[in-house]
Amino acid sequence: MRTTAEIAAQISEEFSLLESWEEKYDYLIEKGQNLPEMPAELKSEEHRVKGCQSSVWFATECREGRLYFQTDSDSLIVKGLAALLFELLNGQPAEAYATVDLSLFDTLGFWRHLSSQRSNGLTAMVSFLKSAAEECAARMGG
Amino acid sequence: MRTTAEIAAQISEEFSLLESWEEKYDYLIEKGQNLPEMPAELKSEEHRVKGCQSSVWFATECREGRLYFQTDSDSLIVKGLAALLFELLNGQPAEAYATVDLSLFDTLGFWRHLSSQRSNGLTAMVSFLKSAAEECAARMGG
Amino acid sequence: MAKSISEARADFPILSTWINDHPLVYLDNAATTQKPQAVIDALRDYYTLVNSNVHRGNHTLAIRATDMYEEARAKVARFINAAHPHEVIFTRGTTESINLVAASFGEAFVHPGDEIIVSQLEHHSNFVPWFELCRRKGARFRVLPFTADGELDPEVLKGMFTEKTRLLALNQVSNSLGTVNPLETIIPLAHANGVPVLVDAAQSVQHLAARDVQALDADFYAFSGHKMYGPMGIGVLYAKEYWLEKMPPFLFGGEMIDQVSSVRVTFAQPPYKFEAGTPNVEGAVGLGAAVDYLNSFDWQELEAYEESLLVYGIEQLRAIPGLTLYGNPRRRSSILPFNVEGIQHYDMGILLDTSGVAVRTGQHCTQPIMDALSITGTVRASLALYNNREDIDALTHGIRRVIKMLKR
């Protein structure tokens, strides 16, 4: 399996080929549409990330120290971001979540829209995943 | 007895002869020092004008529709102002209080210092005297 | 001579900003309005020439600052035609104004078993303070629902008044739907039932000429400086003298004190009784400048201009396939709330921004309205006096572009 750094570099390159905002958003949204479908019954309050202006759900599963997840959102843009997180992190060792470098999102230009707002967007999603990963790592350790 | 307008005109003229701030304040303070002495027992809470930063007292007396008063202050400047009010109004018919023209104080230049502040200085003194005068006038009428 | 509205745009320096390589199209005015140069200059001049603490100083600057602060109060009083300047209390904004009433009026007049009525059209700031007051006091919190058109029905309200009703709280214009509520019917109705009325004027005082508090006979009237072209951090609570005299203080300290010892404290008269601590003199001066600015226009012309722009906006939006415009009130002011089928409001907002169009998306602090409409939020475009048809066209053009982008 590739490292998160390798995956991030590839996503960055993909986006760097796109020129306008429109193209970037287009591509992001396409990413979201290619996500594996999340079963409706998993979209529960418990799996909802609090503080997002739009709804986004993550259902996580810890297997042999690796964290897997399914995700969906009612917003195409948020879903696209969730898809990038999925590409980057799904199935990675739990420890990789703690140290993941999110500067990728800066280069995409989406970050500002989604991170600066308090407990909104990316920050909330990432910290939701990180705490699931911590639990997962703890289970291995314990 | 001269009218308040006549008295005001005279005070205005007196002050117009003075050039510097110092001279004006000097003269004002002198006015205060020439006030008839107010007996200590009259300087009660009841006679104190509320809202002045310094203490100022007015003891009023209504005789035959005219309002007479005694006054004092722990501030020389306020006492000087009270003395101008005394010159202007003491012994005038109660009605004269209601209509008295205070633009005199504008020309003196003290007004700004003493009127603008909420419920401080001249405004508070004048309204204290006005309500005493109203009572006095009412007593005549009734 | 009044200034023409068409000249207004040039007074707002921020409107020449570019956003994402497009000229800014600012349609988030219900959240906060931009500031004319006159207001920006007033702040600079205040700090460059006058700044001082007010009221208890005797030096020249303190007196000038006090004069300016009290003059701002008098300007606001004239603006809403209050009977006395001391009926105008400076607060931080609408939210604080309403909380002041909930705390102070609530303390004195609301008891266990009493009732408070709020409308379902309220911003959280005119909903939650009453909810919490009722919780604290063991009073009953009653909500006047809105109709399918997004209006309040005076007939329904009539049936809600009881002997126990202590207050009715509602807005003049809904920040979420733009409904102009019929205060001319509702306030007399409430008064006929012995119920005082608090009006949240956060979205009306900058748009409607009907802000004469004596003509409206409002008991309380609350609004924010920052939504009426003035600075942030300043707002107003108007209250009838009758109530101010009966209400206990809200916060304690500074100018609101009369006498203090370790066994006894007495308070100053209104408005000072309700203005604890150093007031925001800068904010008051800036608000005064905003009032002057607004008064430089002919109010009839201003209302007519905003009305016609709104009508144009409604027409243009309705022409977009799949677009739902929320609410259908007889009278609407400045607010255009919508969604496009299949497109999340949040996505619409983010994508409109890529072409420089600033709108707000989400619940707009009116969750009860969203729940009633069974939606998670709306896109809200909101107008101010400097907007024009080109802004509306940029909005509708942007929406069509987003639709094309997302619906292939």
Next chain:
Amino acid sequence: MAKSISEARADFPILSTWINDHPLVYLDNAATTQKPQAVIDALRDYYTLVNSNVHRGNHTLAIRATDMYEEARAKVARFINAAHPHEVIFTRGTTESINLVAASFGEAFVHPGDEIIVSQLEHHSNFVPWFELCRRKGARFRVLPFTADGELDPEVLKGMFTEKTRLLALNQVSNSLGTVNPLETIIPLAHANGVPVLVDAAQSVQHLAARDVQALDADFYAFSGHKMYGPMGIGVLYAKEYWLEKMPPFLFGGEMIDQVSSVRVTFAQPPYKFEAGTPNVEGAVGLGAAVDYLNSFDWQELEAYEESLLVYGIEQLRAIPGLTLYGNPRRRSSILPFNVEGIQHYDMGILLDTSGVAVRTGQHCTQPIMDALSITGTVRASLALYNNREDIDALTHGIRRVIKMLKR
């Protein structure tokens, strides 16, 4: 490289004003300080380039404004070395900060029979909120007296703590006497007795390097922007995360809400839980600029400069026959309170103003101090970083002139 204090004066445009044909000598800094050009410009730039409402907007300006607002919070947090930015709550000023604690902490932790200790050196804003809380809750209001030198005696305080003591409230520097209170002794003493401490830092945070809330171990730390070279209408409440999590909200509405329905309301996390309504973004940005400005100096140099100016002021005043300087604390900061025999403080203030010298006269919102000293008020000259020896000389020259004038 830090900037030299001697260059500071030129940064404050108002200081070149003339008053009554004399250059302004501004010695009323404890009431409010003047603003450097950098702060004035920050306000203009904010409104010219950025202005928007914060937090829930997704458009570019809303995001920029949110970033600036949160950056200002982070700057303030670093300035006082808070453990987390969310321990910094923006308020209107010290008075509101203290009232927030009295209402919220008071609601949760003060019960009938409990006790609250405040010092006799307090400003009304840190006295009356506790007096009123005690009245409301049936708690005991206890006052720690000051000594003949105008100091607090930790030994006396020690004897006042009981099992029922819920809070100690005191200032770091007295606005009336300038006493620097020994927090390094008092706070550990209070904590050893299980008592949290609220520090009123309105007169210290702009003068003393000892504003590290973690080193002080203050539970609450309150101050005003306008007294530290920032704008009016903005202030800070620092509170330990521990308390913020346990305290109920203060005001309701806007950003502090999480979920609302007509039967249930839940609240956001700190700091938002305590920031109801549209915040004063302009004020926060201006305060951030003031923090930057203060940080452009070397703090050791700044403290030493102000200290030496104060010492010079004390010497020069003491040389005036018939002048009483109040208080004789081991350490004093920035405040010079005095009276001249036979001259009313009010007269002194008015007459100093005729030569351009701005001081404050009266009780300075500290009636308990005046009562203890058996005086009706003082003349108070108070210093800031832009004052210099010429200002002191203008003051003493002015005083001598007034004496000559009034004592013939």
